[in-house]
Amino acid sequence: MELQFLGTGAGMPSKMRNTSAVVLNLSAEGRGYWLFDCGEATQHQILHTSLKPRKIGKIFITHLHGDHIFGLPGLIGSRSFLGGNEPLDIYGPAGLEEWLETTLRITNTHLNYALQIHEIEAGIVVEDDEFLVVANSLQHVIPCLGYRIEQKPLPGKLLxxxxxxxxxxxxxxxxxxxxxxxxxxxxxxxxxxxxVTGEPQDGFTVAILGDTSYCAAAVELAQDADILIHEATFDMDTGNLAKEYGHSTIGDAARTAQEAGVTTLIANHISARFMPSDVAKLKEQGEAIFPSLYIAEDFARFEWKDGAVIRE
Structure with missing residues (x-):
């Protein structure tokens, strides 16, 4: 399993960070790509990677703010032009279907594949023999979801x-x-x-959260996860703004990771107010609470292998 960040900024794009999008690459597990959020210009970001839009089989949207969805119509259309003919499932909160279908209809966007839009609430979103995806409502200024992705136990090794x-x-x-x-x-x-086989091996668990203030639901979704992707729009000095706008500080993200007992925290959704020179301070503030911390950057890749998280 691999994670690749396409957009790690907050609110609006900057020269350093695009708007929200991260790919859960399950090619090694035979599942292609699952995309979480699709901010403006996500398909442009993909052009700078080896990712193929036609391999995106599922898209999970956390909420309907533009920096998380404005890239969807373009990506959906390009997926068709680029030879994607497998069905595409999109999951997200109420209102997603109306907005997306209206956009596709008015722009006369033709798709060569079946598009299934699932408006969801808290609970099980996807379950099969290998994976379980659970959603829960977070604490933001509009309805917003977080997702917990669990790989079910793997067969034991051959003896x-x-x-x-x-x-x-x-x-x-x-x-x-x-x-x-x-x-x-x-x-x-x-x-x-x-x-002739050993004991089953644990699969991975990743929690990918949308915009949120610190809340119990975030801790619950992240419980004992290998990786938690949590927004950190503000630093510890601007916590008053975080509360006002329904966001988190780097401290809130670290506190959630600590209370949930996760292995690794990747802080995401960084405000454009923070320049590259500020990242070290953000990291220092977060590590004071939770040491196993990365600050996400556009195009950063993380691999989960043998129970460990490796930054590539």
């Missing part, structure tokens, strides 16, 4: 010595055993998967 004892030949039978399936050999013997 090669035990496999050899059973006489299972190299080939597709080994994969079946690793995937939890029992196999029957040519001589009629049945080899049980649980006899």
């Amino acid at each position: 090669i010595d035990k496999v050899k004892e059973t006489g299972v030949p190299n080939g597709p039978l080994l994969k079946k055993l690793k995937d939890g399936e029992d196999v029957t050999l040519d001589d009629g013997r049945i080899v049980r998967s649980h006899d």
Whole structure:
């Protein structure tokens, strides 16, 4: 699993940061890309990466402020032009369907694929054999969601010595055993998967939150997550503005990470008032509360591997 940030700014784009968008790259898990928020010019940001719009299979919108959705119509249209013909599911709060369908209709935007818009509330958003996505309402000036993405436990590793004892030949039978399936050999013997594999391994958990003040729902969504992506629009010296506009300081983000017991915090949605020279101070303020902290930058990539978060 990999995270790639396309926009890490707040409110409006700046020379250093575009508006909100982050890709959860699940190519290694066979799921393509899941995009969280789609601020203005997100598709332009994608042009500077190796990401392919046609591989975006799901888009999750946190709320309907323009810096989180104004890039959607263009991206949706370009996905069609660029050969995307697989269905696209978009999830978000009430009002998303009316706005998007009206925009596509008035602009006569033709899509070569099925578009499914799901207006959601708090609760389970997506669940299948491998993943669970849960949403909860955050505390902002308009309805806003946060998302918790859980990869369900993975099959245990094959115990090669035990496999050899059973006489299972190299080939597709080994994969079946690793995937939890029992196999029957040519001589009629049945080899049980649980006899030749280790204990199931934990998958990853990522919490990706929209705009919010500090609130219990954010802590709940982030509980024991490997990665928490939390807005940090303001620093500790401008906390009064954070409260007024329904946002968080870097301290609020760090406090949420600490109380939730997450492994790594990535602070996002940084106000344009902060210049590159201010990032060190932001990081210092956050690390005083929660040391395992990164400040997101446009095009930054993070990989989750063997339980650890690696900045690429």
